[in-house]
Amino acid sequence: EDKVVQSPLSLVVHEGDTVTLNCSYEVTNFRSLLWYKQEKKAPTFLFMLTSSGIEKKSGRLSSILDKKELFSILNITATQTGDSAVYLCAGGDSGGGADGLTFGKGTHLIIQP
């Protein structure tokens, strides 16, 4: 059975700090690793990493994929209160498509002013 484990489950930091969120995965026929941010309801797509793109960066957010060790990290630098959310990691097979995404339980990140 496919499995995705995220750590820590919750994290409280101060504004301006840098945080690292972890995600390990065991996905049969693994093809992609996705990160989402969920604030209230709709998870918002952040990154998708595959064998052809193992490092992504967007502003203060960046993510890497280690296919050998089967994990990914999401870094957020110079955190802001608006970064407070649940961050979800998901493993996908067949390109993250037909067989569905396997999600971790998420990391609940709280940024204190």
Next chain:
Amino acid sequence: KAGVTQTPRYLIKTRGQQVTLSCSPISGHRSVSWYQQTPGQGLQFLFEYFSETQRNKGNFPGRFSGRQFSNSRSEMNVSTLELGDSALYLCASSQDSAYGYTFGSGTRLTVV
């Protein structure tokens, strides 16, 4: 460009009843997936449709079913509702799996 639209936003049903949830994907997206989110289990894959065909189904009982129409809109049906079916049901659409999935805001189902 409109996002993924799910209706209704909230729903309260009684045990034993059935319910139908609707999802309109982003225009041009042919793939629609459904997920159940609960505090204990997190997000779990229900099923995925592409061009009106169910391509795969997660580990849920047969009470959970779905379909997709020719305009890519999708519906999910749950029959004989149980208290444990109370959850946020999320729909996600994709143009191509290489670009990831865009989620709707979900339908909050409460079974009493």
